[in-house]
Amino acid sequence: xxxxxxxxxxxKMASKYFVLFSIIFFGFAFxxxxxxxxxxxxxxxxxxxxxxxxxxxxxxxxxLTWYKD
Numbered sequence: 524x525x526x527x528x529x530x531x532x533x534x535k536m537a538s539k540y541f542v543l544f545s546i547i548f549f550g551f552a553f554x555x556x557x558x559x560x561x562x563x564x565x566x567x568x569x570x571x572x573x574x575x576x577x578x579x580x581x582x583x584x585x586x587l588t589w590y591k592d
Contacts, residue, residue, distance in 0.1 A: 542581035549574050 538581075538585045541584060542578060545577040545581050546574075549577055
C-alpha cells in the first residue's frame with residue numbers, strides 16, 4: 524500500500540466523524556464562560572454562523588471523500 528493510499532484511508536476515517544466532532548467542539552466553545560460572565564463569541568448570530576460554517580465544511584469534505592471515486 525502506497526503512502527497515498529494510506530493518506531486516503533486516514534482521510535476517509537477522519538472525514539466520517541468530522542461533522543460530529545466539530546459540533547461537539549462547537550458546543551464546548553459556545554458554552555464556555557469566563558469568570559466575568561462573557562462567552563468566547565460576541566453574539567448569538569455569530570455563534571450560529573460559525574456553527575453552520577463548520578457543519579457545511581464537514582459535509583462537503585465528507586461528500587468529496589466518500590463519493591469522489
